[in-house]
Amino acid sequence: MSAPGTAMDxxxxxxxxxxxxxxxYLLQGSVLDQYVEVLLxxxxxxxxxxxxxxxxxxxxxxxxxxxxxxxxGAPIVLPLRVRRALDVADAPFQLRYVGQQELGDKNRPTVVxxxxxMACSSTIVEFLTELGCRLDFEYIARGYMFRKGRMKIxxxxxxxxxxxxxxxxxxxxxxxxxxxxxVLAPSGQDAIGxxxxxxxxxxxxxxxxxxxxxxxxxxxx
Amino acid sequence: xxxxxLTQFPTExxxxxxxxxxxxxxxxxxxxxxxxxxxxxCETYTSVPQLGPQRTVHVLHNSEQPATVFSLLETGTKTxxxxxxxxxxxxxxxxxxxxxxxxxxxxESKGPRYEIGDFCVKLGTVTVSSNFKGILVEVxxxxxxxxxxxxxxxxxxxxxxxxLSGPTNPPAYLQNRMQEIYSPIDTIHQYLEHFTIFRKSxxxxxxx
Numbered sequence: 001m002s003a004p005g006t007a008m009d010x011x012x013x014x015x016x017x018x019x020x021x022x023x024x025y026l027l028q029g030s031v032l033d034q035y036v037e038v039l040l041x042x043x044x045x046x047x048x049x050x051x052x053x054x055x056x057x058x059x060x061x062x063x064x065x066x067x068x069x070x071x072x073g074a075p076i077v078l079p080l081r082v083r084r085a086l087d088v089a090d091a092p093f094q095l096r097y098v099g100q101q102e103l104g105d106k107n108r109p110t111v112v113x114x115x116x117x118m119a120c121s122s123t124i125v126e127f128l129t130e131l132g133c134r135l136d137f138e139y140i141a142r143g144y145m146f147r148k149g150r151m152k153i154x155x156x157x158x159x160x161x162x163x164x165x166x167x168x169x170x171x172x173x174x175x176x177x178x179x180x181x182x183v184l185a186p187s188g189q190d191a192i193g194x195x196x197x198x199x200x201x202x203x204x205x206x207x208x209x210x211x212x213x214x215x216x217x218x219x220x221x
Numbered sequence: 222x223x224x225x226x227l228t229q230f231p232t233e234x235x236x237x238x239x240x241x242x243x244x245x246x247x248x249x250x251x252x253x254x255x256x257x258x259x260x261x262x263c264e265t266y267t268s269v270p271q272l273g274p275q276r277t278v279h280v281l282h283n284s285e286q287p288a289t290v291f292s293l294l295e296t297g298t299k300t301x302x303x304x305x306x307x308x309x310x311x312x313x314x315x316x317x318x319x320x321x322x323x324x325x326x327x328x329e330s331k332g333p334r335y336e337i338g339d340f341c342v343k344l345g346t347v348t349v350s351s352n353f354k355g356i357l358v359e360v361x362x363x364x365x366x367x368x369x370x371x372x373x374x375x376x377x378x379x380x381x382x383x384x385l386s387g388p389t390n391p392p393a394y395l396q397n398r399m400q401e402i403y404s405p406i407d408t409i410h411q412y413l414e415h416f417t418i419f420r421k422s423x424x425x426x427x428x429x
Contacts, residue, residue, distance in 0.1 A: 003331060007290065131278070
């Protein structure tokens with residue numbers, strides 16, 4: 001009987017075969033509150049989960065960063081996000097690393113960024129805090145999730161979380177819904193970007209899904 | 222998943238493989254059947270000075286829970302456990318500018334795994350950065366999840382095939398958790414305790 005290989009061996013094998021979904025392809029947009037029903041109706045018609053209807057979610061997301069000053073120049077920053085379901089009591093927490101978006105080709109139809117996504121135990125918040133992470137901001141997202149093949153479409157309302165206020169009293173951040181179209185896939189599967197572009201076309205003009213450049217957004221504010 | 226007790230078995234003047242051989246003959250004589258091999262490993266990372274007070278992250282894998290990565294964060298005042306999917310290892314690589322591993326400290330325990338009735342027995346050869354350090358015997362009593370309710374039974378079973386080297390008291394880590402529900406992270410805690418002792422011990426582990 002052969003001995004079990006180490007976990008690191010199987011991880012490097014998985015990395016070598018490129019089967020780890022560590023790239024996120026993303027398009028984002030928004031829709032005003034008064035038109036969200038129309039969009040949901042359209043998505044119900046276009047997406048796979050027709051019979052069961054869309055899946056609803058109600059999540060609390062905490063965004064942390066781990067930072068350390070390097071000897072020279074800008075500090076090294078590692079962003080980490082924790083998501084927990086408020087509507088499913090025993091669901092595992094999700095831990096997620098999201099990298100900088102790849103500059104790459106300007107003609108690429110979607111944002112591409114590295115992503116490591118995993119389920120974890122509820123000790124994660126304390127673990128990250130003690131690890132040296134800083135809580136930058138947090139919010140509550142509530143909405144619907146649709147699927148189309150391996151594409152995921154979420155329509156979510158974002159709420160402010162202020163201190164220790166109870167979850168029921170949170171205020172919406174704006175009068176619109178955030179719409180995201182994303183796929184998590186192993187690197188190099190750029191064909192998916194084209195599928196996403198075509199799908200996004202079908203949602204126009206209700207919602208305009210685009211590559212959002214956060215750096216530019218930051219300087220606009 | 223039941224309650225697991227981890228105990229060190231002294232090698233005395235025997236070699237590691239010889240000790241495993243003696244123990245496996247004993248357990249087979251009791252009617253155990255070998256069911257594959259097992260492996261528990263541990264890598265330790267320490268924070269870089271820029272992050273402030275030093276903290277240590279121990280990342281462990283157990284072949285009994287192959288899809289899980291266990292981490293224990295030691296801050297000096299407390300230990301925070303974390304269980305995640307396998308991709309946590311990938312995240313530790315991303316953290317290499319914050320937490321670095323000392324390659325000389327990679328510890329593992331591996332060897333044959335036996336099943337005998339309600340018990341699962343594992344005979345582990347412990348190495349720290351490939352140097353032989355000693356023998357760890359793991360016994361799990363699977364029908365029960367509260368240590369206090371099966372400790373006496375486990376003690377008797379352990380003494381039955383380890384003789385006088387069997388433990389007389391529950392492991393230190395379990396002593397104030399005897400009434401709680403046992404979970405896989407508790408086994409990880411016990412392994413880390415032993416690995417820490419083995420890392421500090423100079424040659425092969427001769428401690429009782």
